[in-house]
Amino acid sequence: MNVAYVPIPKDLTKVRQKLILNLTKRQVICFSGGALIGVPLFFLTKNVLPGSMATFLMIFAMMPFFALGLYEKNGEPLEAVLRHIIESRYLRPRRRIYQTQNIYALLEKQARLENEVKAIAQGNKQKAHRKRKAAD
Structure with a gap:
């Protein structure tokens, strides 16, 4: 008799619902945005630039979208992490006095x-x- 075991995570806050191809809704949206920018860019530049250069241009244009979809630190997406960095470095005073x-x-x-x-x-x-x- 074979019994199937399914691992259940202890922390349910880290469970993300998968939508398509084992990707979350956020990842699907970010990857689609990257594809909408990168693929037309490749086809517009492949006749003007050499093929490898057009490919690299496409990859560099799509990379921010992939980073937005994949990167997560402490449960926060990339834009939240970047917002925290910008606020702490540039918008708020560098030296906070403890009173x-x-x-x-x-x-x-x-x-x-x-x-x-x-x-x-x-x-x-x-x-x-x-x-x-x-x-x-």
Whole structure:
């Protein structure tokens, strides 16, 4: 009796639904875009340039589309990785200052203010008490 075993991945977030030829929808779209750019480019340049040069031109024109379809780092596609790199290198400040709030300094300041309020309140009571004695 033969029993078939199918491996089931433990992390289901990495499972991608395959569409055509074991490719995901993203890969099919990117490869189609590359083909729509590269194949006409080859046929337009094969009579003007030598065959190998036209082929290399086609390959270099299609390579960004293949990279967009295939490259993934930490579950993010290439454009997200490039966006993070551009933001961290050029758009955000290079040196970020780490600032904390010293809660103990805030508590000390609050205690000082409360003592000041108490002193003012006691001073007013003493003045009022002195005024009453002077009036008697």
